Amino acid sequence: MKPILLKGGRVIDPSANRDEIADLLIENGKIAGLGSVASREGADVIDVTGKIVAPGLIDVHVHLREPGQEHVETIATGARAAAAGGFTAVCAMPNTDPVTDNQAAVGFIVKQAQDARAARVYPIGAISLGQKGQQLAEFGEMVGAGAVAVSDDGKPVISSHLMRTALEYAQTFGIPVADHCEDHTLAAGGAMHEGLVATRLGLRGTPAAAEEIMVARDIILAELTGGQVHLCHMSTRGSVALIRWAKDRGVVVTAEATPHHFTLTHDACGGYNTNAKMNPPLREAEDIAAIRDALKDGTIDVIASDHAPHHYDAKERDFDDAPFGIVGLETALGLGMTELVRRGTLTLPQLVARMSTEPARVFRLPGGTLRTGAPADVVVFDPDADWVVDPSTFRSKSRNSPFAGRQLIGQVELTIVGGTMVFNRASAQMGSAQNADVAR
Amino acid sequence: MTVAGSRSALLDARAIKRALDRMAKEIISLAGGSEHLVLIGIQRRGVELAERLAHLITEKSGKAVERGALDITLYRDDLETVGPRPLVGQTHLPGELSGKCVIIVDDVLYTGRTVRAALDELADFGRPSRVGLSVLIDRGGRELPIQADIVGKSVDARRGDRVDVLLQEVDGRDAVELVREAS
Amino acid sequence: MALSLGKDLIGLEELSADQIRLILDTAEPFKEVSERAIKKVPTLRGKTIVNLFFESSTRTRISFEFAEKRLSADTVNVASSGSSVEKGENLVDTARNLESMRIDMVVMRHPSSGAAQFLAKRIRSNVINAGDGTHEHPTQALLDLLTIRDRLGRIEGVKVCICGDILHSRVARSNIWGLVKLGAEVAVCGPRSLMPRGIEGLGVKLFRRIEEAMEWAEVLNVLRLQLERMQAGFIPSLREYNRVFGVTVERLARASRKLLVLHPGPMNRGVEIDSRVADGEQSVILHQVTNGVAVRMAVLYLLAGGNPERAEAAKGQGSSREGAE
Numbered sequence: 042m043k044p045i046l047l048k049g050g051r052v053i054d055p056s057a058n059r060d061e062i063a064d065l066l067i068e069n070g071k072i073a074g075l076g077s078v079a080s081r082e083g084a085d086v087i088d089v090t091g092k093i094v095a096p097g098l099i100d101v102h103v104h105l106r107e108p109g110q111e112h113v114e115t116i117a118t119g120a121r122a123a124a125a126g127g128f129t130a131v132c133a134m135p136n137t138d139p140v141t142d143n144q145a146a147v148g149f150i151v152k153q154a155q156d157a158r159a160a161r162v163y164p165i166g167a168i169s170l171g172q173k174g175q176q177l178a179e180f181g182e183m184v185g186a187g188a189v190a191v192s193d194d195g196k197p198v199i200s201s202h203l204m205r206t207a208l209e210y211a212q213t214f215g216i217p218v219a220d221h222c223e224d225h226t227l228a229a230g231g232a233m234h235e236g237l238v239a240t241r242l243g244l245r246g247t248p249a250a251a252e253e254i255m256v257a258r259d260i261i262l263a264e265l266t267g268g269q270v271h272l273c274h275m276s277t278r279g280s281v282a283l284i285r286w287a288k289d290r291g292v293v294v295t296a297e298a299t300p301h302h303f304t305l306t307h308d309a310c311g312g313y314n315t316n317a318k319m320n321p322p323l324r325e326a327e328d329i330a331a332i333r334d335a336l337k338d339g340t341i342d343v344i345a346s347d348h349a350p351h352h353y354d355a356k357e358r359d360f361d362d363a364p365f366g367i368v369g370l371e372t373a374l375g376l377g378m379t380e381l382v383r384r385g386t387l388t389l390p391q392l393v394a395r396m397s398t399e400p401a402r403v404f405r406l407p408g409g410t411l412r413t414g415a416p417a418d419v420v421v422f423d424p425d426a427d428w429v430v431d432p433s434t435f436r437s438k439s440r441n442s443p444f445a446g447r448q449l450i451g452q453v454e455l456t457i458v459g460g461t462m463v464f465n466r467a468s469a470q471m472g473s474a475q476n477a478d479v480a481r
Numbered sequence: 482m483t484v485a486g487s488r489s490a491l492l493d494a495r496a497i498k499r500a501l502d503r504m505a506k507e508i509i510s511l512a513g514g515s516e517h518l519v520l521i522g523i524q525r526r527g528v529e530l531a532e533r534l535a536h537l538i539t540e541k542s543g544k545a546v547e548r549g550a551l552d553i554t555l556y557r558d559d560l561e562t563v564g565p566r567p568l569v570g571q572t573h574l575p576g577e578l579s580g581k582c583v584i585i586v587d588d589v590l591y592t593g594r595t596v597r598a599a600l601d602e603l604a605d606f607g608r609p610s611r612v613g614l615s616v617l618i619d620r621g622g623r624e625l626p627i628q629a630d631i632v633g634k635s636v637d638a639r640r641g642d643r644v645d646v647l648l649q650e651v652d653g654r655d656a657v658e659l660v661r662e663a664s
Numbered sequence: 665m666a667l668s669l670g671k672d673l674i675g676l677e678e679l680s681a682d683q684i685r686l687i688l689d690t691a692e693p694f695k696e697v698s699e700r701a702i703k704k705v706p707t708l709r710g711k712t713i714v715n716l717f718f719e720s721s722t723r724t725r726i727s728f729e730f731a732e733k734r735l736s737a738d739t740v741n742v743a744s745s746g747s748s749v750e751k752g753e754n755l756v757d758t759a760r761n762l763e764s765m766r767i768d769m770v771v772m773r774h775p776s777s778g779a780a781q782f783l784a785k786r787i788r789s790n791v792i793n794a795g796d797g798t799h800e801h802p803t804q805a806l807l808d809l810l811t812i813r814d815r816l817g818r819i820e821g822v823k824v825c826i827c828g829d830i831l832h833s834r835v836a837r838s839n840i841w842g843l844v845k846l847g848a849e850v851a852v853c854g855p856r857s858l859m860p861r862g863i864e865g866l867g868v869k870l871f872r873r874i875e876e877a878m879e880w881a882e883v884l885n886v887l888r889l890q891l892e893r894m895q896a897g898f899i900p901s902l903r904e905y906n907r908v909f910g911v912t913v914e915r916l917a918r919a920s921r922k923l924l925v926l927h928p929g930p931m932n933r934g935v936e937i938d939s940r941v942a943d944g945e946q947s948v949i950l951h952q953v954t955n956g957v958a959v960r961m962a963v964l965y966l967l968a969g970g971n972p973e974r975a976e977a978a979k980g981q982g983s984s985r986e987g988a989e
Binding site: 235236237239240241242243244245246248312313354357358359360361362 | 677755756774776777778779781782796797798799800834837860861862863865866
Binding site: 552554555556557568569570571572573601602605606607 | 696705707
C-alpha cells in the first residue's frame, strides 16, 4: 500500500476543531501526519488545492437489500455507491430477507462487505426475531459478530414492553436501539403526509402525530431505562420539539434526519410522483425549517440517507401501490452542501460533523476524525463543483431518486478507506468506473 | 389569419330579396302548395334563410309553413380532421316528417358534404315523401353527386375562393361577396 | 385558437372555467339526441372505446356505454375484480396492451387515486377518468353542475353544500373544483372524522351540523355513505349517522329556503337520505342521471375532435366548412 499525500487542501476535522489549509499524509492505512509535509518518498502525491479534506462520511441508516433482493442492490454495489457519495462507512439495516436477526446473518454481511473493498459496512441487527415485534433477538451474539446497533427499522416497535426491554438489554453491549417511530394505527394505509396535498390528490395521509406519539414514547422509555434510543429519520417539527425537551432533561436520545426531509415538502408528491413516496412522508415547509434548525443546534445529531433502493419497475405503478423510499447515498453530500451550507444553515465544519464525526460518536464507530493514528478514512470533495443529478450514473443498482435533474453544489473527488483509494472521480470519469475505484 | 384579398359583390340586399322571392315561388311549385311543406334550415345561416322563405311563402299562400333546424356537426365525416369544433347548434324538427315534402335550405352549396350529412341526419328522423334542396348560392366544386333543386344564383368560384353570405339577422347587413385570396 | 380539452379528462382541477363551461354548453344539444326516436348519431363511427372498470360500477358504466353507443362508437367492456395484488402490477401492462390494440379512447374506473393520470401519461389514446380512488370523478361533477344550471339557471353565486363522507369521496373533490371555478359558494358538512385535513384550502366553508348547512345552502349534494366506514371506525353506526346527518323531510321543511337535493347515487335510503326526500319534489336525482348521458356524450365528442395534431395534419384538404359551404 503506497503512502498517499494530499497536498494543499482545506482540512476540516470537527473532532479536533480543525479547519485550516494543510497537507495530510496517509501511511499504512492510518493518518500519519497533518500540517506541512513537503514530500514523502514513494508516496502518491495528490494536489487537492481548493478542495475539502475531511474524515470520511458515515451513514448510520442504509438499506442494502442483500440477502433477499440482490436484483435491487447488493452489499458490494451499495458499498460502492457509498464510496462514490463520499461515505467511508455505512450501517446496514436488518430488514433483509431473511431478516438479519442472528449471528450468522450478521457475519454474512461483514464477509460480503470485506469482499466489496469499498466503504465499510457495519451491520445493524434486528431488535426482535424476524422483526415480528415479539421475541428479542440475540443482541450479544450479533454484537460479537460485528453488529453496531439494533433496530426493527421499516417497522416500528409496537409493543412498549418490547421497546423497554430492548433499551435495557442493549446497555450490556453499549449499543443504541434505533427506532422507526410510527404509530401504525394512525399511519395505516397512509401513502403521504396528511395535509392539503394529500386531500387534493385523494391519497390517504399519515399525520405528523403518528411519528410524534412514538417519539414521545421512546423518549419516556429511554428516560425510564437509561438506555440510548436513536430516533430514525425525524420528519416533523413536533418531533424536533420533543427531542429538544428530552435533551434538556438529560435523556440519552440521539436522532437523525435525511437529506430529503430537509429539502423536499409534500408538494413533491404532486402528479403522483412515486419517487417522492417515503416513510416517513415528506412534510411541510415548517417541518423543513424545524429540522434545519435542529441540525444547526444539535437537537438532531446526524444526517443519514435512509438509502432505500427499489427496482426500476417497482415505482412504475400507481402511488398507493408503489413502495416507500429513495436512494440517497450519492446525493447526500450535494444536498447537504446545497441546502444547508449554501443557504447558511450550517457551516462547512458543522456539515462534516453531522455527516461524519457525530455519526461515529452516536454509533461508537471508528472514524469521524483525522487524528494521527486513526484509520485513514478520508473524503476529499470540491465544495464549489456544480453538477446535475443523473441517476443513470449512480453506482447503486437502483435509480429511484426524486432529485433527478436537480442542480447541486459540492461533489466528491476521492474516497479513501483504511488508506486505500476506493473512489476517484478523475479515474472513474475516464471510463474504468468499477475496478479502478477499488483496485490499487 | 386571412391574407387580404380582393372582395367583390355577387348580390346586394335587393338582389337577395329578389332571389328569395323567386325561390319561394319555386318551392311552392315543387311542393305542390304549402300544405305538406317543411322547410329545414342548416345551422346556421340556412336557418335564417328558411325563416325568410317561410315568411314569403306564408305571404303568398296565406298559410303558416312548418320549419325546422338541423345542425349537421354530429354527422360530419371529418370530425377529427377539422379539430375541435366545440359548439354544436340546436337541432329541432317539427313532429312527424313521413309524407311531408322537406326542403333543405342552406346558404352556399359547394362540395356537397354538408348536404350529404343533412340527408343522413334527416333519415334518422323519418321518411319524407320528397326531399328537395334549395340554396342561395351554388358555387360549383362538388365532391359528391348532389345538385340543388332551387338556386338563387350560380357562381363560378375557384377552389380557394370564399363565398361569404352575410345576413341582416346574423351579420347586420344583407350581401353575398366573393373573396379571392391574393396569390 | 379554438378552446379544446386536450387529450384526456382526468379531473376538474386541471380544467379552466372556460373549459368546464364548454363541456356544459356542448352537453345541451346532446340532451336532444337522447330524445329522438333514433337515439343515435354517427359522430364517433369507427372509433373504438374500451370501458375499463377495475371497480364495480353499474350506473357510471351504463351511462358511459349509452353515451358511446349514441355516438356510434364501438365499445368493449372490460371488468376486472382488481384485487390489491393484481391492480398495481397490471396497470403498466394494461396500458401497453391497450396501446397495441390501436384503440382510440379508454374510459377507466380504478380504485387507486392517480390511476387515470398514470394511464394517460403512458398511452396516446384519449383517457377519460370515470373515477380514480378518492381523487376525482369529473363526469359526475359535470353532470351535477349541469343539473344545478338547468334548475337554477346559473352556477355563479349559488350556495352548494356537499354533505357526508368528504374524506373518501372523489365526487366531492371534483364537485368542489368545478363549483369553485364557476364561481359558486361551496361548503362541506359531515362528521369531522370524515373530513380531509386542509379541506378549507380548497376554498370551501365547513359546517359541523347539517341544520346550519341547510339554513345556509340553496343546493345540497348528498354523498353516499359506505357501510365500510362504520366498520373502519369512522362513525359509530348508520342509525346514528341518519339521526345526526341524515337529510330528512323534517329538516328540509325547517330550512327557510326550498333546497334542491342532489345525490350521485347509489343511495342508501334511510341513511344519508330519507326515501321521502329522494322521491320528493325537491330531489333532482333522476334529472342528474339523464344529464349524465348528455355530459358524457359531450366529453367524448370534445376529446375525439380535440386532437390538434390530427387536425393540423389534415389541413388544406379542402373539405372544410369554414364559411364556404
